Amino acid sequence: MKQLGIGVLVCLLGYYGNAQTAQQLAYIDTYKDLAVKEMKRSGIPASITLAQGLLETEAGTSDLVRRSNNHFGIKCKSTWTGPSVSHTDDAPNECFRKYATAEESYSDHSNFLKGSDRYSFLFDLASNDYKGWAYGLKKAGYATNPNYPKMLIKYIETNNLQQYDQVEMIPGDIAITAPEKLPEVKPVVKPEKKSPLAKVAEVVEKIVKPTPVVVKNPKLMAAKSKVNGIKALFAQKGTSLLAIATANDIPLAKLLEFNDRDTDGLLNEYQVIYLDKKMKQGNKHVYFSLQDETLYQVAQNFGIQLQYLVQYNNISGSARVKKGQKIFLKPTANTELTKSR
Known part of the structure; x- marks a missing residue:
């Protein structure tokens, strides 16, 4: 939402060469459920929401988020009638929205994007197209920093945030479903010469669409x-x-x-x-x-x-x-x- 200061930008560029930090892990663990909840409500990929939160709050450590619970750097605008705080960003003492809880901030972030015509094209993208969302947010003017999409994508891929975009497909266990369109084959008896190990006629049973098989032990994350x-x-x-x-x-x-x-x-x-x-x-x-x-x-x-x-x-x-x-x-x-x- 903002043009990042030089100091913050240097930190972020330094982050590119490092593995996940403990502070980022703590932020993700704290707010991943909120991001998924908002994804189900609004259609915004959870990975994008988490990446924006990580970036805008410096993994929950920024002065603005500590004073306002504002996780996405959303400024007051003319339509905002709620509480606010002054914070120096692109200009001194700008007006930023203040929330009672982080949940309010996450909800308002979804409403902000859903309620603006300039972001409407993003909701035509696939729910797991985090790259499209990252570049689309920049195109729509969410941030002025030219590296904003790359920063979001780096946060997502380094922290494997894209896994949270799949929660509606994988609610805990892993469902494996066979292809939907399968040919129907009538039962056929093959009266061919039997081998010593196969004295019963082979029957090819009618193939039907199988029920999804649920695997009770999810695989470890590869990364x-x-x-x-x-x-x-x-x-x-x-x-x-x-x-x-x-x-x-x-x-x-x-x-x-x-x-x-x-x-x-x-x-x-x-x-x-x-x-x-x-x-x-x-x-x-x-x-x-x-x-x-x-x-x-x-x-x-x-x-x-x-x-x-x-x-x-x-x-x-x-x-x-x-x-x-x-x-x-x-x-x-x-x-x-x-x-x-």
Whole structure:
């Protein structure tokens, strides 16, 4: 929505050469459900919504989003009658819309695009055509930065955000359906010479359109990456940790240790799974929680051993972190570390 400042642009260009960052993972984990909800309501690809949110808010860390819950840089315009904040963007002290919650911002973003004639052509695109949407948004004037489409596409493809565009086709399990048009063949008996292993006439049964076959164990995501310098993969909800261990030739006990878990089981959410031991500290000093979450979730998102995160913050590993709460990702001057296990 805005022309990005030079400093932000440099950061984004630097991002191009890096793997997913923990802050981006935290943002995606927090808002992916909202993006999917809005996709089902409005037809805007969830991947595009998430990529725009990541870009406009600097993965939830920008001053504007902290003060206004405005995730998409939408300015007041003459039609806006709600609350607002002043923020310097293309010009000093411009008027930006302010929302009570992130959900309001996501909903207004959909309404903003749906309600404007200049964006109407985008809704004729396929729901999974994120590249068409990225270039179309620039063409319609959503942003002035000439690199805006490439930035969105890079965010989408690096973070595999396009998977969220498929949720209506893949609601959790994977449905595999045979082709719709199949020829009908009447039963035919082949009275050919029987082999010793086939003494019964072969019958070619009438072919009918099959019912979709549901695969109960979704495949692991193929893409691997690094978080905080540690090898990791991004596993679907319902994936077995034993399957991950087997596929990556890692003893199950080791995989559980790497991920601060005591028992095997199916993942109850899409999450990062580490294939090596996590680091003792993060790559930044402080994280302000984007949502109500557990300290364990923070440890996984930032690639930090849970026991150290507990010591840095003097709270239990099962403690819930409130939205906006400050979490130390590195030791402070007052941190007393116990012996590593």
